[in-house]
Amino acid sequence: MKAIRRPMFWYGLAMWLVSIVIASLLIQLGGLIMSDVPTAGKLVTQEEFVDTERLNAVETEIDALEASLRANQNDLEDARFRLDSRTLDYQNQRANFENWIKTRSATRSDAQNPEVIERVQAIELLKLEERKAQRVIEELQQTRTEQTRALQDLRAQRQDIRADAIAPYEQARNLEVLKVFALRLALTLPLLLISAWLILKKRGSSYWPVYRSFIIFSLFAFFVELVPYLPSYGGYVRYGVGIALALLVAHFAIKGMTRYLQNKKTEEQRPENEKRQLIEYETAVKKISGGICPSCDRQFGPKQPRGRDSQPEAHQDYCVHCGFCLFSRCSSCGTRENSFYKYCGACGVPSDNDALQATA
Ligand SMILES: [Zn+2]
Ligand SMILES: [Zn+2]
Incomplete structure (x- = not known):
């Protein structure tokens, strides 16, 4: 069961397409700029030093x-x-x-x-x-x-x-490689910084699909236009940068997870009606249908085959992990319904979900 509005679904899909189209155009434009600016550099040959x-x-x-x-x-x-x-x-x-x-x-x-x-x-x-x-x-x-x-x-x-000729040639080549890399870094680094800023500040913006295409573009620029031009120095730099990036990813993942767990813990301390207001309607309906508690993100019922809505046992109205109310009864006809539904599916009376705090 999905509570998301149909047009929203297609809008999301279309916006992904738009993001990809914008990103690919940006990538092509970036490639043109890179080829016009002498960033490729005419690499020196050994013959020149003989x-x-x-x-x-x-x-x-x-x-x-x-x-x-x-x-x-x-x-x-x-x-x-x-x-x-x-x-x-x-x-x-x-x-x-x-x-x-x-x-x-x-x-x-x-x-x-x-x-x-x-x-x-x-x-x-x-x-x-x-x-x-x-x-x-x-x-x-x-x-x-x-x-x-x-x-x-x-x-x-x-x-x-x-x-x-070998020694002076290698010296000159290393310098050339460094120059090319510095130029490419100067062009790519601002893109990466802007992307990082966009990710941090503009996640929820309605213009996110546009920002997202810029982020895709900057990632492409980083991996295709910058990384292959890293000076090698016998592999030291490449492996060093790789390790640094992996550590950075690990750092943010760990930090993110810690923050998520902390948020969940403080959330669980809150009264039920406050919790309900924090949870998005679409997400909540989808999660309960999928057998996941929208409050603690744990599975509350037996696992269902994909594509089928979860059918928890008739008596299971609360999350066994956090006590969150998952299913409630219509105040008018008593039908058991997803506690986030805004109207009773049987009689059409608006659900009084605020009353849940009393029952919880
Ligand atoms: Zn729960
Ligand atoms: Zn009803």
Whole structure:
């Protein structure tokens, strides 16, 4: 059973819609403002802090060395071909000579023969050529080793130059992040303060749906436009702020609950007719229908399935926890009714609820 007027229900729903529409428009407007004000900040890059002059010098040297190493590689391949060909020449000549000397020694043996000497000299010449070709390769390989080492040194230098940029870059980035955050905070903090003020002072106002949309907007601004831009410092700040916020929420929840319990306790001390005047008509009708005492907020009857009105036992007219009168009898026809009903549902006579203090 609900005592709320039908239009009020739809009004409440429509006002939520209005709140959300206004909030989303405010959010979009806020986003535009945030993108126009340079709050995003052009974050610095590490490249900006590299000593480009030194880096370029090293890069040029590296390029030159790499080119020379490639040339060396080609030279080495050529030299290897030449060596192979020289080796082949020498081996052929030697084989020829050995055959020749075998066939020759079968007929006559004269080691000092000028023809033999000439042939041996030719072979030695070829051997010399082979050796020369080998030396070229050795020299090329030597150069290659030296150049490779130099290249490694240069690459290490390049790494160092880049590493030197890290510290100043991080410093500049931290400063940038802080600046961006400060700007965003300057824009968001007033919204949050206004929202806090609205929550504290304007809860009951009939313009609450409008204020509510502003509060939604400021919460969105806080979580989307501010929190992601919190400087991290390795997570310290984020966790710190998170803990502080959680503690704040806990503090207000505990304070609110304590105040509520205190209010209830002082309320329970008051005379019944005073209590009745403090309780809102719509709330009271709804609560009693739901099996909840409107005075002490405790359940007085057995729990009912959702959507069905509570049907307390016929004799239960008072709250078992606080003695509050829940059901009363019509002064005219004696029908048992919700004690907040303004008229008897059976005979239509106005209920005399003020008389309840006498019965309570
Ligand atoms: Zn009660
Ligand atoms: Zn009646």
